[in-house]
Amino acid sequence: MRNKLIFLYAICLAVCFGGYAIYTQHALKKAQTFYFKIENRDPLALMSGEYMQLNYSFEWEFIVEKAPVKEVTLYVDERGVAGNVKTDKPLVIPVHRITGRLPHQFYFKEGTAKKYDTAAYAQLKRLPDGRFLISGLADEKLKLL
Template sequence: MMRARVIFGGLLLVVVVLVFQVVRKEQVLAHGTSVLLELAPVDPRSLMQGDYMVLDYAVSREARLADDSGSGPKEGRLVLQLDENGVGRFVRHDAPGTPLAPGELLLRYKVRGHRVRLGAESFFFQEGHAERYEQAKYGELRVAGDGSSVLVGLRDAGRQPL
């Protein structure tokens, strides 16, 4: 009887954590700021692998280059400035206590293997639709005030949804 309670308690905890994560992502989708991030050039032969596309953002590369020493924090937030088209440009790494200027927003990152990762590094699509997404020039993210983000879709050079 005690064993069954432990098992069901563990299952309940897992379900509660999963529901919390889903609700949090749904809040970002509903209330987050839409940001377009330019996709950095990637070798087209390795871009498509099955039914997903590996994404590399220009701001990720710029943020990595801004940390010349390579000994910067392994996670934190980037400060982006939105242009008139809603495209985010890297400004600086966030420093605690530094206020944001008008038009700036935060975006969380983690450094893994000398790469700045924004959390949305892959875009999955239906098998057989690779040609449709080969024209992608921007990744569209919804970003919450705390810097958490969710990948919404991809856009072409004219910033139209694919």
């Protein structure tokens, strides 16, 4: 009986994790895409693999200099680039302490750090629940690397 319960729990966990993975992939396909200018990229290697610490250019200008703020309003142009030039498409980003509530670590395959040396923008997708996920890095022409 005990083995049957453990097996049933294992199947329930597998179904839950699989369902969440399917939901996330479906949400990413329909998610809005934005590009954020990045500065001072810092490639590091930890036990979890190589990653790049991203610093968004708007964070210093809007958050650190004008602290404390609870949110930052950026504007999205026709290419999807978020910046401070006013357009008819505002994008509100919540702020936590001195950084925006955006992911700041981009993980990549070990040994491919040179590929991302020319990165100028981070491509982020906003999920329906408001969270952002990094989907890639892009160069000055918004071409994914």
